[in-house]
């Protein structure tokens with residue numbers, strides 16, 4: 001039976017993760033969960049972000065379920081680089097999977113897009129690009145200061161994430177992959193991405209392909225999100241595009257994500273995109289839906305697609321029955337979701 | 344009297360630029376214009392993109408009015424790097440100015456945003472960052488290929504564009520500047536941008552400031568574009584964010600831009616954001632409004648703020664009187680705008 005590591009984290013993390021675990025237990029009894037105390041709270045208490053011993057322990061699990069880490073009191077970069085990105089890189093989570101759906105029963109901000117019409121997934125590269133940490137500065141704090149950030153792209157890294165995107169697209173109804181880059185300006189990396197894309201596309205004659213520059217894609221995600229099926233893109237573009245996709249489908253409050261090592265050599269990690277939301281933490285009013293949808297991605301990755309579908313459909317039921325404006329209780333939502341998923 | 348260089352370019356470029364010139368002539372008689380044949384057509388005919396002799400001639404003008412360059416038949420990067428970016432860098436156009444308004448009479452895609460509510464300007468850095476052209480590749484076309492792109496940021500370059508943003512904000516009603524970066528991941532460049540921002544902010548106690556990560560800004564531009572006044576950001580983030588801002592204010596069909604060398608040591612360049620739109624070229628149906636608004640930015644930069652306001656108000660009149668769905672004629676719109684601007 002699956003062994004998962006749980007990093008509930010900061011702010012609303014513990015509250016929403018508790019509901020995600022409740023739902024996992026309901027659809028797949030017997031999963032064992034070990035809690036790890038990581039995040040802003042631990043950092044403030046001990047000065048530690050991610051001790052090597054914890055990293056080693058985490059590596060022994062089948063997956064990681066993460067709530068949220070972060071707090072305005074921690075300097076920028078400390079938890080991002082030291083914890084989230086460290087895990088993504090250490091566990092070679094090269095597929096950062098971010099589905100976006102405009103769920104029936106919900107309202108997006110776009111006047112011309114009706115619930116049910118948007119169903120896309122961004123396959124964001126997770127271990128390269130501008131996130132590699134290559135860069136530096138000279139003459140800091142003088143008028144001569146120069147600072148660099150370097151985007152590193154390898155054929156190995158680019159091709160494997162593109163291949164993952166095509167494999168996912170081949171299993172979907174529309175079977176369409178959009179490559180997003182900026183080949184007209186970032187000509188070196190752009191050319192590598194474009195050539196790798198072409199090569200993998202040739203292995204999938206059944207999948208339709210298109211290319212868009214990132215600025216155009218950002219625009220079309222706003223004006224015609226319905227047109228997308230699978231989008232594959234680099235780490236930084238994916239960071240931006242997935243927040244746009246979340247925005248047009250009702251906000252990051254509903255957005256799930258998975259940082260996946262597809263071969264299962266290392267644990268994959270699943271987390272709601274919303275962050276720790278310190279303003280509403282501890283009040284029992286956070287929406288656990290994004291955490292529960294992240295749990296569905298976890299179940300799917302661990303080889304339980306039926307359980308994943310049941311959880312996803314429970315969310316669809318829950319959302320379609322909500323009355324706009326009526327406040328929710330985190331626990332009650334979790335109870336309902338567990339109920340729907342096992343009905 | 345001002346001497347401008349006109350690069351009408353490809354596709355609908357010549358049609359819309361003709362209307363922009365008509366309006367300039369109406370509000371500021373006596374401007375002399377010299378036409379330069381650059382773009383996809385010239386490249387195909389002669390193999391030339393931007394001969395040094397033309398660059399030198401352009402440098403002798405007070406400003407450049409550009410229609411659109413580009414065509415699907417030209418390989419990616421050739422005209423972008425060889426012409427547009429070359430001009431931006433050669434003429435040190437470090438302020439890439441992109442205003443976005445949801446004009447009364449127009450419809451944006453957002454259900455909750457009413458015409459008249461959005462009025463923001465993005466001040467995008469234009470001469471540094473990932474656009475510097477630093478990067479390369481090794482082992483091309485082998486499994487070992489690696490490709491890099493480097494973002495170069497100098498205190499000089501960052502501070503001057505931030506200063507420009509504050510100066511603009513200080514003249515606006517809301518006097519608010521939002522810095523957008525990704526300081527939690529791009530820690531070197533992010534720190535430089537954040538420190539330069541703080542230093543310049545200290546010179547402007549009357550201006551309110553905030554910071555957002557680029558992913559959050561992309562999201563808020565979709566959900567709450569009303570909240571922004573002046574946004575300052577780096578070259579690539581600005582490329583993406585301005586297309587989102589255009590999308591939420593009715594599309595790039597209405598978006599104007601200026602590549603500005605504020606000191607006037609080199610000519611500034613003004614162009615509609617829409618591109619050459621080969622599908623509708625030559626039919627006399629392209630909307631010249633974005634080109635005319637770009638001409639307004641040109642007039643403002645050349646020290647004719649009253650003429651600029653008259654042109655901008657002519658556009659407001661034109662847009663408020665349009666009936667959705669009624670096709671327009673490029674020439675007629677130009678005639679009306681010239682009329683309104685001189686009424």
Ligand SMILES: CC(C)[C@H](C(=O)O)[C@@H](O)C(=O)O
Nearest residue numbers: 080081084085239527528558
């Ligand atoms: C917190 C940050 C490092 C992270 C990222 O940029 O990847 C976040 O924005 C995300 O999208 O998961």
Ligand SMILES: CC(C)[C@H](C(=O)O)[C@@H](O)C(=O)O
Nearest residue numbers: 184185215423424427428582
């Ligand atoms: C054509 C391209 C080089 C350009 C850019 O990326 O700056 C365009 O997208 C723009 O925004 O003006």
